[in-house]
Amino acid sequence: MCNQSFALSFGATSLLTNPVTYKAGDDESSLSQVISACYRHVFGNTMPMESERLESSESQLKHGNLTVREFVRSLAKSTFYSSRFYEAVTPHRCVELAIKHLLGRPPIDEAEVSTEVARIAHAGFDASIDALIDSEEYENSFGDHTAPYIRTWNSPAGSPQSAFNRIAALEQNFAGSDSAIGSMSQLLGSLARNQPITIRVPAQVYRAQSSGGFGGTATGRSVYAPVRRSSSDGGDSIPLRGDLYVGFGLGQRSQEIFQRVPGDTPDQIQGLIRAAYRQVMGNPHLMESERVLSAESKFAEGYLSTRELVRAIACSPEYRRRFFESNAPYRFVELNFKHLLGRAPASQAELSEHIQRLAIQGYEAEISSYLDGSEYQLCFGEYTVPFARIQTENGRDQIGFNRHLALVQGYSSSDTVQSSSSLVTSLGAKALPSGWSTTTVRLNRRSAFSGSVDPTTKRYRIAVQAQPAGGRQRTPNASYLVSGKDMTTQLAYIHRRGGRIISITEVA
The missing domain is CATH 1.10.3130.20 (Phycobilisome linker domain)
Structure with missing residues (x-):
């Protein structure tokens, strides 16, 4: 090659x-x-x-x-x-x-x-x-x-x-x-020593075969290819193993941007709709009855802009049920920031302002305050689906990065699994969110604790029969120690490398 x-x-x-x-x-x-x-x-x-x-x-x-x-x-x-x-x-x-x-x-x-x-x-x-x-x-x-x-x-x-x-x-x-x-x-x-250096293939690169594997060629020759998912399906790239941001629960550093432009095909429009649901609804799996089909139809026909589609989703009964009726007010507001502005609240004063608006003016006024604000227009405008604003921006301090990641939890997680606020202490005390010892290390991504009643904080050992790249014999000498939160990502990684899982046991 x-x-x-x-x-x-x-x-x-x-x-x-x-x-x-x-x-x-x-x-x-x-x-x-x-x-x-x-x-x-x-x-x-x-x-x-x-x-x-x-x-x-x-x-x-x-x-x-x-x-x-x-x-x-x-x-x-x-x-x-x-x-x-x-x-x-x-x-x-x-x-x-x-x-x-x-x-x-x-x-x-x-x-x-x-x-x-x-x-x-x-x-x-x-x-x-x-x-x-x-x-x-x-x-x-x-x-x-x-x-x-x-x-x-x-x-x-x-x-x-x-x-x-x-x-x-x-x-x-x-x-x-x-x-x-x-x-x-x-x-x-x-x-x-004046010796050649061996290239160590990055962990996010794997060998795929032509028999249906990613990156295969018509000639049957194996190639190395980065793990990616087509952006046409409205989803982010698959997490790259070894990328620093995977340790924070993110799939990648630069988030994909989905924007409607003239001439979009029906498939591209459906990809935009899926991206809007994923961002606004916090990475959910929605039943047909939980979607806003009327707004989807108007968006597909050009009667609604992307911003108005986002408004329809955020004002829908399903969004209200998942994030307003089931959560504490602090949690509802911090998720609104994440879903609609792509960031965490910047301060206790900003959070309190939205809590007061919610109490006095009501639910729809709270949602509209994000979508009709100058920040939304500046960052997303009328045609871009909101996305996680991970990278450093002028005027945003370093702690905002940590707070955003405290809301992320994990690449495969859903925002509906937690009803209490993640940032109430951090904002009130002007401190790092819980789970961080410094501004660069996230504790629940570095290790996990055993003996917990919560499956996501338990540790598991996965025994694998590994198949070396290009080889036919499997060797039962590979094992991985992972937390429950990282289980899905690790299993996908093993399958991509051609491994076969022998057993999964909890570490006491």
């Missing part, structure tokens, strides 16, 4: 797009694209908060006072960069990341790394940055007007095969960032 096809498994999106360039006088769209590309690549997929952006350098780039090359230099010399990729990592790791971020490739050999380590020791970190950016290689690869990108995915002329393997070791996955991988070098052993 060619390098380009395999590279997609490692998040090599640069294969699918042209290099991003910008020159003074280009339009605002080109400026925005090149700034975004520079931040993402130079900062190693670690996006800064609004207050951490280099607004002065962005402005100078816009007005022609800086080239893209000089903008990249300012990013690499920024406090944001040095605090993550110089001060917090080992020297070897610092150099391998600087070469990746600025030259778009891994180090060639240990001598190159040693040269840069010595330069940093004698002349300082900024001198190393200048040496890379002012090099002939940078000039020939990117010049003054192109944002750096990973070049070795395409195996350019003169690049050894080991460069592809090493960049795969540095990238690891598309959703992760270079600051999250760790402070130790990923290539030290390979470079020091």
Whole structure:
């Protein structure tokens, strides 16, 4: 299989797009694209908060006072960069990341790394940055007007095969960032011994056969393919095993967006309707009698916008029964935020405002306050189905991310299984929601407790006869220890890998 096809498994999106360039006088769209590309690549997929952006350098780039090359230099010399990729990592790791971020490739050999380590020791970190950016290689690869990108995915002329393997070791996955991988070098052993490095296939990639398996080919040759579900069915992508966000109960980092556009086919319209039910009703399974068929028909014929379809679902008797009549007021309001605005409440004051509106003006006024507000229009407009706004947004603090995940519970869960508020203490005390020890680790995703009356918090051992990729013999040497909440995801993962479950036993 060619390098380009395999590279997609490692998040090599640069294969699918042209290099991003910008020159003074280009339009605002080109400026925005090149700034975004520079931040993402130079900062190693670690996006800064609004207050951490280099607004002065962005402005100078816009007005022609800086080239893209000089903008990249300012990013690499920024406090944001040095605090993550110089001060917090080992020297070897610092150099391998600087070469990746600025030259778009891994180090060639240990001598190159040693040269840069010595330069940093004698002349300082900024001198190393200048040496890379002012090099002939940078000039020939990117010049003054192109944002750096990973070049070795395409195996350019003169690049050894080991460069592809090493960049795969540095990238690891598309959703992760270079600051999250760790402070130790990923290539030290390979470079020091001058030995090739073996590509470890990401966990979200599996081998499928042509006999009905995902990713099979007409020739019967097995291929590696990312696990995805077609967006035409109105559902999110299947959770990627090994992706950081699966540990939070999410299927993926970037949520799929479903928007009605002129010319949609009947199948696409039905996909939009299913996506609206899944988001607004909190991942339910609905009977035919529980759906708002009249609103569906008007939406399909073009008499209702997507926003009005969402309103019809949220004002339906079924939504009222599931989330208003059966839940505490706090729970009802926090779910309205999740279902209709795609986020958690930001503060106790915001939550209290909606509680008072519900008590004084009634149910429909509470629902309409979300759909008719400026935030909904700004984020979704008339034609987009609301979605989970997971990624960082200007003006939203970090704790909002944790609160949203406290509402998620799990990729396969339903919002109807809990009637009490998840955030009442967190909002009232301005603290992290329960189940978190830090802003990055969720306790009930890291481990589970045995001996509980709640099946979702028990632990189970799954014994599996595993079938190696390409092999015919099954070996009964695989077992998994999972919590009840993760059971569905784990079983699906085992079946995708061709395993056969022998037994499932509770761990005492």
